[in-house]
Amino acid sequence: MPRIGMPLTRDHLGARIAPHLGKARWLAVLDDDGRVQTTRNVGLRGRWVAELFAAAGVTDVVAEHVGEGAWHALDAARIRVWRGTRGVAAAELASQLLDGRLELLPRPEPEEAPGHQPRHRHRERRRGSFGWH
Numbered sequence: 393m394p395r396i397g398m399p400l401t402r403d404h405l406g407a408r409i410a411p412h413l414g415k416a417r418w419l420a421v422l423d424d425d426g427r428v429q430t431t432r433n434v435g436l437r438g439r440w441v442a443e444l445f446a447a448a449g450v451t452d453v454v455a456e457h458v459g460e461g462a463w464h465a466l467d468a469a470r471i472r473v474w475r476g477t478r479g480v481a482a483a484e485l486a487s488q489l490l491d492g493r494l495e496l497l498p499r500p501e502p503e504e505a506p507g508h509q510p511r512h513r514h515r516e517r518r519r520g521s522f523g524w525h
Contacts, residue, residue: 396422396489397450397471398482399441403430405483409476413458414438421448422486438462445471454485460500473497 399416400407405428410416414437420430429448435441438458442465445453453466454476466473474494476485488494 393424394451394489395424395449396486397445397448397453398422398476398485399433399455400430400482403432404428405486406481408479409454409456409482409485411456411478412438413441413453413455413462416441419444420482421445421450439465442466442469442471445469452489454482454489454494455497458497458500460502463497463499467499 398420399410399413400418400420401410401416403418403420405420405422407418410418414433414435416433418430419433419441420428422428431444433441435444439461442462445466446469450471452472452474454474456476456478458466458473463473473496474489475497476494485494
């Protein structure tokens with residue numbers, strides 16, 4: 393049985409999944425034997441969540457949206473990412489995953505990552521811009 397990680401809006405499986413992996417308030421891991429562990433998302437970054445899930449032995453993540461950096465970190469940890477549906481309780485999505493009713497979430501393209509803003513602006517390099525003459 394897979395170990396399932398999910399971003400949640402609240403700290404229980406009756407809650408909906410959060411719309412964005414890195415910005416979820418709560419994270420849950422559904423154990424092989426059905427136990428649920430929740431923790432507050434103090435990292436608030438997708439890569440941090442991916443590292444947390446990898447350290448917890450998660451094999452599968454169900455999420456509505458995963459940014460490019462988090463997706464690559466999950467992929468590098470060999471964690472499959474499944475498409476969750478907004479408004480559906482996490483317990484129902486876990487059941488759908490176990491029944492084989494979820495689709496894999498495709499790798500996001502940089503322009504498809506809503507809400508992601510560059511942390512810095514790239515300026516056109518001009519001759520002399522770095523003190524060169």
